[in-house]
Amino acid sequence: MKRRDFILKTLGAGAGVAAGATIGLGGYHNLMGANPGMPQLPHDLVAVKGGDPVTMFDKAMKSLGGMKNFVKQNQTVVVKPNIGWDVPPERAGNTNPNLVGRIIEHCFEAGAKKVYVFDHTCDKWNKCYETSGIEKAAKDNGATVVPGNTEGYYQEVEVQGGKSLTLTKIHELLMESDVFINVPILKHHGSADLSIAMKNLMGVVWDRGYWHRNDLHQCIADYCTYKRIPDLNIIDAYRVMKRNGPRGVSVDDVIMMKQMIVSTDIVAADAAATRIFGEEPSDIGHIKIADNMGVGTMDLSKLNIDRVIL
Amino acid sequence: MRLGVLKKIRVGISLVFLIILFAVFLDFGNHFATGVINGFTWPQFIPSLLKFMTVAGIATSGFILITIITLLFGRVYCSTVCPLGIMQDIFSRLFRKRGKGKKRKKPFKFTKPQNKLRFGILVMTIITFISGSIFLINLLDPFSIFGRLINNLARPVYFGANNVLSGILKEFDIFSVASIEFKGISLVSFGMSLAFLALIGWFSVRRGRLYCNTVCPVGALFGLLSRVSLFRLAIKESRCTSCGLCLFNCKAECIDVKHKEIDFSRCVSCYNCITSCPSNGIYFKNALKPAKDPVFETPVDRTKRKLFTGTSALILGVTSGLFAQKNIKNEKPTTVPTDREYPVSPPGAGALDHFNNTCTGCQLCVTECPTQVLQPAMFEYGIWGIMQPVMDYHASFCNYECNICTLICPSGALLPLKLEEKKFTQLGVAEFIKDNCVVHTDNTACGACAEHCPTKAVHMVPYEEGDGKLKIPEVDDKICVGCGACEYACPTTPYKAIYVNGNAQHVKAEKPKQEKLDNEVDYKEEFPF
Numbered sequence: 079m080k081r082r083d084f085i086l087k088t089l090g091a092g093a094g095v096a097a098g099a100t101i102g103l104g105g106y107h108n109l110m111g112a113n114p115g116m117p118q119l120p121h122d123l124v125a126v127k128g129g130d131p132v133t134m135f136d137k138a139m140k141s142l143g144g145m146k147n148f149v150k151q152n153q154t155v156v157v158k159p160n161i162g163w164d165v166p167p168e169r170a171g172n173t174n175p176n177l178v179g180r181i182i183e184h185c186f187e188a189g190a191k192k193v194y195v196f197d198h199t200c201d202k203w204n205k206c207y208e209t210s211g212i213e214k215a216a217k218d219n220g221a222t223v224v225p226g227n228t229e230g231y232y233q234e235v236e237v238q239g240g241k242s243l244t245l246t247k248i249h250e251l252l253m254e255s256d257v258f259i260n261v262p263i264l265k266h267h268g269s270a271d272l273s274i275a276m277k278n279l280m281g282v283v284w285d286r287g288y289w290h291r292n293d294l295h296q297c298i299a300d301y302c303t304y305k306r307i308p309d310l311n312i313i314d315a316y317r318v319m320k321r322n323g324p325r326g327v328s329v330d331d332v333i334m335m336k337q338m339i340v341s342t343d344i345v346a347a348d349a350a351a352t353r354i355f356g357e358e359p360s361d362i363g364h365i366k367i368a369d370n371m372g373v374g375t376m377d378l379s380k381l382n383i384d385r386v387i388l
Numbered sequence: 389m390r391l392g393v394l395k396k397i398r399v400g401i402s403l404v405f406l407i408i409l410f411a412v413f414l415d416f417g418n419h420f421a422t423g424v425i426n427g428f429t430w431p432q433f434i435p436s437l438l439k440f441m442t443v444a445g446i447a448t449s450g451f452i453l454i455t456i457i458t459l460l461f462g463r464v465y466c467s468t469v470c471p472l473g474i475m476q477d478i479f480s481r482l483f484r485k486r487g488k489g490k491k492r493k494k495p496f497k498f499t500k501p502q503n504k505l506r507f508g509i510l511v512m513t514i515i516t517f518i519s520g521s522i523f524l525i526n527l528l529d530p531f532s533i534f535g536r537l538i539n540n541l542a543r544p545v546y547f548g549a550n551n552v553l554s555g556i557l558k559e560f561d562i563f564s565v566a567s568i569e570f571k572g573i574s575l576v577s578f579g580m581s582l583a584f585l586a587l588i589g590w591f592s593v594r595r596g597r598l599y600c601n602t603v604c605p606v607g608a609l610f611g612l613l614s615r616v617s618l619f620r621l622a623i624k625e626s627r628c629t630s631c632g633l634c635l636f637n638c639k640a641e642c643i644d645v646k647h648k649e650i651d652f653s654r655c656v657s658c659y660n661c662i663t664s665c666p667s668n669g670i671y672f673k674n675a676l677k678p679a680k681d682p683v684f685e686t687p688v689d690r691t692k693r694k695l696f697t698g699t700s701a702l703i704l705g706v707t708s709g710l711f712a713q714k715n716i717k718n719e720k721p722t723t724v725p726t727d728r729e730y731p732v733s734p735p736g737a738g739a740l741d742h743f744n745n746t747c748t749g750c751q752l753c754v755t756e757c758p759t760q761v762l763q764p765a766m767f768e769y770g771i772w773g774i775m776q777p778v779m780d781y782h783a784s785f786c787n788y789e790c791n792i793c794t795l796i797c798p799s800g801a802l803l804p805l806k807l808e809e810k811k812f813t814q815l816g817v818a819e820f821i822k823d824n825c826v827v828h829t830d831n832t833a834c835g836a837c838a839e840h841c842p843t844k845a846v847h848m849v850p851y852e853e854g855d856g857k858l859k860i861p862e863v864d865d866k867i868c869v870g871c872g873a874c875e876y877a878c879p880t881t882p883y884k885a886i887y888v889n890g891n892a893q894h895v896k897a898e899k900p901k902q903e904k905l906d907n908e909v910d911y912k913e914e915f916p917f
Contacts, residue, residue, distance in 0.1 A: 125915050125917075127911055127915070128911035128912065164787060164788070164789050192561075194563075200839070200840060200877075201787060201788075202758050202759050202787050203566075204566070204758075205758065205787065205789070205790075209789070222561075222563060223563070224563040225563060225566035225567070227566060227567070227568075227569055228551070228566075228567040228568070228569045229569075230551070230554075230555060230567050231558075231567070267839070268835045268838040268839055268847065268848040268859070269833050269834055269835025269836065269838065269839055269848065269859070270833065270835075286836075287836070287877075287879035288879070290826065290834045290835075290836045290877075290879040291826055291830075291834070291879040291880065292830075292832070293830070293832040293833070294832060294833045294834055294835075295832075295833055296832075320905055321905070322844050322847075324839050325839060325840065325841070325842060327842070327843060327844050327900050327902060328900075328902055330902040330903075330904060330905065331902070331905070332905075333905055333906075333907045333909065334907065334909060335909055336909070336911055349917075350915075350917055353915070353916040353917045354915065354916060356916075361857075363833065363857070378917040379917075383915075383917070385914070385915050387911070387912060387914075388911075
């Protein structure tokens with residue numbers, strides 16, 4: 079529904095709409111950190127290769143024991159894809175819309191009460207939402223698409239473990255929702271070297287300029303010391319932008335890699351994705367810093383990895 | 389024939405024009421096809437005339453139709469097509485004081501025309517235009533004034549209301565109404581709009597269409613034309629009982645009941661006289677049939693001239709005062725100022741000369757621009773270009789995949805560009821200032837500019853003075869389109885480390901060169917971990 083249609087209808091329906099929408103003012107009860115009661119997972123990390131995003135995601139979830147290990151009955155979920163640019167899926171600037179749709183489907187099957195999708199975009203937000211195909215995929219699967227275009231949606235929080243980044247404003251949905259699922263796309267990045275899971279979290283904060291001004295790699299790692307980090311990271315490496323990132327110039331920047339990395343450890347997920355991109359994790363500033371700060375591990379040899387080749 | 393139906397038709401058409409144009413200027417333009425918007429701006433006299441001077445054709449000939457109608461029936465334009473005229477009617481309907489008995493609005497009186505003033509302004513407008521300045525047209529074109537009133541005064545109110553509603557709904561977990569980021573007010577444009585609203589509002593409530601018959605150059609021009617109109621409203625002396633009802637309802641105050649004459653040069657064709665006359669005494673007189681023609685020679689009313697000059701001085705005083713207060717200071721300073729040689733004009737402007745001499749500052753492009761990068765100019769184009777749209781890269785940047793401003797410009801200041809053409813139209817060129825750049829000053833990674841660049845004209849290259857891993861921006865002038873994404877994204881203050889210097893003449897940018905990547909991936913190969 080268009081925004082203004084909505085206004086008109088709201089004015090018309092009046093109290094009816096308001097009454098039908100008293101789905102609770104979600105409190106900030108999830109600031110305690112990762113989803114409590116998460117069971118021991120069969121693997122630390124799953125890598126899948128050779129299928130379409132939906133098939134690969136289904137495989138990965140099967141390997142990790144299903145979405146019910148992450149989403150409980152009646153919980154609210156935030157799915158945070160990369161929707162940064164006004165480019166279509168073939169350009170691989172944004173997360174694959176089919177993958178986003180499938181994740182939402184899994185969440186609802188696991189009993190989610192509500193699933194929200196948003197990003198703080200770089201290009202004009204509503205154009206990004208539309209052109210990326212993610213708005214449609216999300217709505218078709220019953221998710222609520224939320225804007226992140228004005229400062230009013232963001233709340234200031236203290237990043238206690240941060241070195242350069244100690245205060246930042248994060249999207250209020252993150253504070254209000256039970257589960258936080260991070261769905262980045264793997265791509266080249268002119269300033270952060272690679273944009274993967276940690277870098278994708280720049281889309282949950284308001285003032286990105288601060289990060290750029292105050293040691294970008296350090297800020298990216300700093301944010302991950304904050305208590306509200308993703309409960310699950312699903313890295314889309316189906317189409318991968320190999321150069322000119324993060325926006326890309328044309329489809330010539332993109333190659334078809336047909337891979338996916340899923341992990342609860344954001345540093346490990348980024349390290350694995352870095353490898354499949356063809357780089358060394360220790361060469362990527364923010365991955366190395368995050369590993370040093372103890373956010374997670376980039377040493378993949380220590381992990382129990384499920385490798386699935388379709 | 390029952391002429392009363394004319395008023396109904398007039399009111400119907402005028403409301404459609406007013407509502408559509410109001411909606412378009414408010415923020416709802418993206419709900420209309422560009423063809424619809426262009427349809428409603430097509431007959432707007434001054435924009436159409438200017439566009440015709442740039443690209444003559446059917447699509448720009450609205451002013452010819454309006455001229456013909458005026459020569460036939462008088463100033464039909466003023467009460468049906470002109471949104472500023474219709475808006476004044478609404479003002480006077482809503483706010484005009486009640487007369488005795490409280491049932492009826494205070495009646496209008498016949499007044500003498502302000503010929504020297506109105507024709508003086510018309511002559512000055514024409515002379516300055518011929519001598520190369522569009523300034524007075526920009527200032528006085530009624531369509532553009534209307535656009536600015538809505539854009540500068542009503543639109544912020546709408547944004548505020550939208551955001552309040554958005555905030556309330558958000559609390560109920562409804563996110564369908566997104567809040568709108570407001571990129572700020574251009575003080576000159578805002579002040580001017582406020583001053584015009586005060587002037588026009590006061591005139592319309594007190595004296596009906598006084599503005600149209602004293603200040604508006606289009607009104608004055610049509611006033612001249614309608615003196616020779618083929619059909620003119622007149623009073624049938626045999627039927628007139630001198631009751632004065634026609635005059636009481638005449639917003640132009642142009643009916644002389646005593647002499648049973650209508651000053652048709654001031655008549656805005658609202659047809660109130662026709663419907664208010666109890667004895668059907670108003671009719672269209674064919675000018676070709678001999679009859680005595682009224683002559684209007686009256687001394688100028690000096691009080692109103694003073695009033696006008698006084699108001700103008702006030703406008704200038706207030707706006708320059710506001711401007712003086714503008715102060716850009718920040719706590720974390722960069723050192724090298726970014727002085728643009730030329731401001732960046734919108735896509736489709738072609739050349740600054742053409743643009744500055746054709747744009748009437750209606751700000752339709754400003755309201756249509758999805759990113760709000762188009763803002764009314766302060767003094768970027770100099771004092772004579774105030775209120776014309778300028779690319780403000782501190783407010784936002786030009787969406788690479790958008791060409792809407794070029795498609796809807798009513799005056800031809802912006803000429804249509806196909807999206808593919810627009811993508812390679814270089815509005816200006818990014819200039820990198822290393823001494824302001826975070827990479828250079830702090831020795832840390834940044835690259836926000838290169839991230840946002842749609843063509844990679846701004847790209848990162850190894851930074852020789854750094855630790856070997858750092859990269860610093862570099863600009864390829866040939867493929868830069870001047871969209872301003874780099875400048876907007878640059879985090880340094882008060883001066884950016886990269887800014888776009890406008891092109892006085894837009895040129896074609898080269899296409900980015902792209903080599904094919906090796907796309908061979910073995911999907912059965914083991915993972916590298």
